[in-house]
Amino acid sequence: MKRTTIFMGIAAIGCFLMSETTTAQVGKPFIHDPSTIMECEGKYYTFGTGSGGLISEDGWNWNGGGVRPGGGAAPDAVKIGDRYLIAYGATGGGLGGGHNGRILTMWNKTLDPNSPDFAYSEAIVVASSDGHEDNDAIDPGLLLDPTDGRLWLSYGTYFGFIRLIELDPKTGMRMEGNEAIDIAIDCEATDLMYHDGWYYLLGTHGTCCDGANSTYNIVVGRSRKVTGPYMDNVGRSMLEGGGKMVIAARGRLIGPGHFGWINLGDGVQKMSCHYEADLDQSGRSVLGILPLLWKNGWPVAGENLKAGTYAIESERRGYALELAVDFVRMPGGMRGFRRDPNEPIVSIPSQTLADVAQTWPAGNIDVRLGDNMARPHQKWTIVPVPESGGTLGGPYYKILIEGTDRALAATPDAELVAVPAFDGAPEQLWRIDQLTDGTYRIMLKTIPNSDKTYALVSIGDSTPTLAAFDGDSDNSKWNFRLQH
Amino acid sequence: MIRKHKSCLLAAGIGLVLGLGLREQAQASQPYFVPATTEIKTPDSKGFIQRWMLLEPIHKPNPRNTVFVDSYLREAFATEYFKDQFTVLPKDGDKVKAGEQTLRWHALESTNYNVKLFRFxxxxxxxxxxxxxxxxxxxxxxxxxxxVRLAVGSNSASMWWLNGEEVLLMSGDRRMVVDDCVSKRLTLKKGRNIVRGAVINGPGMSDFCVRFLDEQGAPIKDLTITQTAL
Structure with missing residues (x-):
C-alpha cells in the first residue's frame, strides 16, 4: 500500500514535470513546414516538406501516415466544397542553390489514405520562377476568401519577393490573365487569413534549418485588400521587411515557422506551426498547435495552460472557484491604522492545507465561487492527463485541490462537485482552450449519461454550473491566476 | 596620316574601353540602378539615400551566416582589404587591389529605396x-x-560609420528591414558628412537601406547626396 502510494507520487511528479516542459504535440509529431491542419472524416491531417504528413485521431496525439505525392517544399491545404486542394512547391534548392521553383496544386476528395476515394488529381503548375528573377516559387499559402469565394495563393522565399496570385476555386488552376503581385520581401512559408475586415499576411522570418540555433519566427502584416499593401503595427510595409511578431521561441521550443490558421468558432482559434527544434525531443522539428489570440486587431500566439496551481477566476465577476467549506480565519486581525511605523516587520505565513483540511468533509464537496482569498480551498492544481488523450492542440487536464487528490468533476445532472479522489473518469477530465481574448474556456470531456458538450459557466456571481458555452458571454470565460 | 591613324586608333580604343565600361555599368544597372550623375540628388520621399559609390564584392567565403557573431564581425570589418578603405572617397571607375582581386568602384543610384547589392x-x-x-x-x-540617428536595414550583417566614427554594428544572419537598427544620437555637420558601410553575406541576397531620422523619428529629407566625386 505504501509502495503504491510512493509510486503514485512519483508518477504524479513525473507527469507534472513532463507537462511543464512539453507543449508541442505528443506522439511522433515530427514535421517541417506543416500545411494548414485539415479535418477529414473525424481525423486531422497536415502535410510537410518532403513527402507524407501527420495524422491525428484527436488533434493532440500525432503520428505519421499522411500521404502527399510530389515531394518539394512547404505545402498548404484548403477545403473547397467537398474536396481538398493541396499546393506545394517543387524547389530548385533554395539559397545557394537554384531558384527555378514551381508551385503545383492537386485535388483529393479525402485525405484518408485508406479510403477508397483517396486519389490525387494530376498536379498542375500554377506559378514558377526562372531562377534569376526576384522570386523563388516555393512555399505556397492558400486563402479561400470568405467574403467573395475567390481563391488566392501567396508564395516565395528569401530570394526576392513574396508574390500573390489568384486561382480558380473550381479547378485549382491559375486564373486566366492573372498577374502576380509583389506583397512582401524576406519571408518564407507565408500564409494568408481574413479576420474582421482585414487580410493578414503571415510570414516566417529568421534562419531556417539550424536546429536549436534556428532563429525562425512568425510575423504578420495586414491590409484592407487581399492584394495589399500589407502593413505592420508601426506602419511599415512588408515590402520594407515589416512585420509584427506572432510567435518566437518559447521555453525549450525553438524557431517557430510556417503559420497555419484554424478557426474553431465560438471564440476559439488555433494556429499551427513547426518548431525548428524541440529540445525535449532530440532537437527535432515538431508540430506545434497553439491558441491564437487577438490583441488590438493583431494575432498573437497564446499559450496552452501549463501545469501548475492556480486560482480559477470567473471573467463575469472575478470570484474564485472554491470548495463549499467553512472559511477558516487566519490568526491575527486588523493591525490598526496608527501603529509605530518603525516596529519590526515580520512575514506572516500563508494558510496551509494542514490548517484547514480537517474541517473539510471526507466525501463529495460542493463547488461554488467566492471572494478570492488565495486560500487552500481555492487553489487548484491543474495537470495534463497524458493517457486520456486530448483535443485539437491540447491535452485533457485534471483539476485537483492543491496537495490532495480531490478532483473537480461533474454530477449526472450537470452540476459541479469535488470528488475525494481522481479516477480518470470522463466527467473528471477537462479541456482548456484559451480564447481569442486571452480568457479561457473550461469544457468537460463528458457529462455522465449525456451527449451534451458543456463548459464551466458562472450562472451567478457565486454559482458555477455546467452549461452550453457562449463565446459572447463573460459567464462562460475564466482566468487562471498562478499561485506559486 | 599615320599619326592621325594612330590618333584614330587611340580614340577608337578609348571609345571601346568607355563603351565596354558603359555596357558593364548598364549591365549592373538594369533595372535596379542607374549611373549616378552630377545632378542634385536628395533622399527619396521616405528619406532613403539612393546614390552610392559601391565597390565590387570582395571574396569572403562563408557557407552559412551563422558565423556572423559580434566578435567575428569586428575582426572582419577591422581587417584592411584595400588601401585606405576607411578613409577613401573614391571616384567612379577607381580601382583597388584587395588581395588577388582588382575591384572597381561604381557610382550608382538605386531605383529602389534599398540598394540591391546582390543585383549589383x-x-x-x-x-x-x-x-x-x-x-x-x-x-x-x-x-x-x-x-539625428542613422537607421539601417541590411542583408546580412553590416557595420556603418559616420565621418569616420563607427555608429552601428548589425550582427547575425539578418534580413533587410527598414529601420532595423538605429544608431545612438548623432550630429550631422553642416556641409559634407561621409557615410560608409560594409555589408557581409554568405548565402544571402545582399542589400541595404539607409536613412537619417530626426529627433522625433521622422525621416530627414532636406539633404543633398553629392557622393564623393564623380
Whole structure:
C-alpha cells in the first residue's frame, strides 16, 4: 500500500514535470513546414516538406501516415466544397542553390489514405520562377476568401519577393490573365487569413534549418485588400521587411515557422506551426498547435495552460472557484491604522492545507465561487492527463485541490462537485482552450449519461454550473491566476 | 596620316574601353540602378539615400551566416582589404587591389529605396554569395543637426560609420528591414558628412537601406547626396 502510494507520487511528479516542459504535440509529431491542419472524416491531417504528413485521431496525439505525392517544399491545404486542394512547391534548392521553383496544386476528395476515394488529381503548375528573377516559387499559402469565394495563393522565399496570385476555386488552376503581385520581401512559408475586415499576411522570418540555433519566427502584416499593401503595427510595409511578431521561441521550443490558421468558432482559434527544434525531443522539428489570440486587431500566439496551481477566476465577476467549506480565519486581525511605523516587520505565513483540511468533509464537496482569498480551498492544481488523450492542440487536464487528490468533476445532472479522489473518469477530465481574448474556456470531456458538450459557466456571481458555452458571454470565460 | 591613324586608333580604343565600361555599368544597372550623375540628388520621399559609390564584392567565403557573431564581425570589418578603405572617397571607375582581386568602384543610384547589392554584383557577373561589399556616400547637410540617428536595414550583417566614427554594428544572419537598427544620437555637420558601410553575406541576397531620422523619428529629407566625386 505504501509502495503504491510512493509510486503514485512519483508518477504524479513525473507527469507534472513532463507537462511543464512539453507543449508541442505528443506522439511522433515530427514535421517541417506543416500545411494548414485539415479535418477529414473525424481525423486531422497536415502535410510537410518532403513527402507524407501527420495524422491525428484527436488533434493532440500525432503520428505519421499522411500521404502527399510530389515531394518539394512547404505545402498548404484548403477545403473547397467537398474536396481538398493541396499546393506545394517543387524547389530548385533554395539559397545557394537554384531558384527555378514551381508551385503545383492537386485535388483529393479525402485525405484518408485508406479510403477508397483517396486519389490525387494530376498536379498542375500554377506559378514558377526562372531562377534569376526576384522570386523563388516555393512555399505556397492558400486563402479561400470568405467574403467573395475567390481563391488566392501567396508564395516565395528569401530570394526576392513574396508574390500573390489568384486561382480558380473550381479547378485549382491559375486564373486566366492573372498577374502576380509583389506583397512582401524576406519571408518564407507565408500564409494568408481574413479576420474582421482585414487580410493578414503571415510570414516566417529568421534562419531556417539550424536546429536549436534556428532563429525562425512568425510575423504578420495586414491590409484592407487581399492584394495589399500589407502593413505592420508601426506602419511599415512588408515590402520594407515589416512585420509584427506572432510567435518566437518559447521555453525549450525553438524557431517557430510556417503559420497555419484554424478557426474553431465560438471564440476559439488555433494556429499551427513547426518548431525548428524541440529540445525535449532530440532537437527535432515538431508540430506545434497553439491558441491564437487577438490583441488590438493583431494575432498573437497564446499559450496552452501549463501545469501548475492556480486560482480559477470567473471573467463575469472575478470570484474564485472554491470548495463549499467553512472559511477558516487566519490568526491575527486588523493591525490598526496608527501603529509605530518603525516596529519590526515580520512575514506572516500563508494558510496551509494542514490548517484547514480537517474541517473539510471526507466525501463529495460542493463547488461554488467566492471572494478570492488565495486560500487552500481555492487553489487548484491543474495537470495534463497524458493517457486520456486530448483535443485539437491540447491535452485533457485534471483539476485537483492543491496537495490532495480531490478532483473537480461533474454530477449526472450537470452540476459541479469535488470528488475525494481522481479516477480518470470522463466527467473528471477537462479541456482548456484559451480564447481569442486571452480568457479561457473550461469544457468537460463528458457529462455522465449525456451527449451534451458543456463548459464551466458562472450562472451567478457565486454559482458555477455546467452549461452550453457562449463565446459572447463573460459567464462562460475564466482566468487562471498562478499561485506559486 | 599615320599619326592621325594612330590618333584614330587611340580614340577608337578609348571609345571601346568607355563603351565596354558603359555596357558593364548598364549591365549592373538594369533595372535596379542607374549611373549616378552630377545632378542634385536628395533622399527619396521616405528619406532613403539612393546614390552610392559601391565597390565590387570582395571574396569572403562563408557557407552559412551563422558565423556572423559580434566578435567575428569586428575582426572582419577591422581587417584592411584595400588601401585606405576607411578613409577613401573614391571616384567612379577607381580601382583597388584587395588581395588577388582588382575591384572597381561604381557610382550608382538605386531605383529602389534599398540598394540591391546582390543585383549589383550579379549584373557585373561577380560573386554574389560569400562576399563583402563596401559602400560610401557623402551627405550634404544645410545646417548642423543634432540628435539625428542613422537607421539601417541590411542583408546580412553590416557595420556603418559616420565621418569616420563607427555608429552601428548589425550582427547575425539578418534580413533587410527598414529601420532595423538605429544608431545612438548623432550630429550631422553642416556641409559634407561621409557615410560608409560594409555589408557581409554568405548565402544571402545582399542589400541595404539607409536613412537619417530626426529627433522625433521622422525621416530627414532636406539633404543633398553629392557622393564623393564623380
Amino acid at each position: 554584383a550579379d549584373g557585373l557577373k561577380k560573386e554574389v554569395y560569400g562576399v563583402l561589399f563596401w559602400a560610401v556616400t557623402v551627405v550634404e547637410s544645410p545646417s548642423e543637426r543634432t540628435d
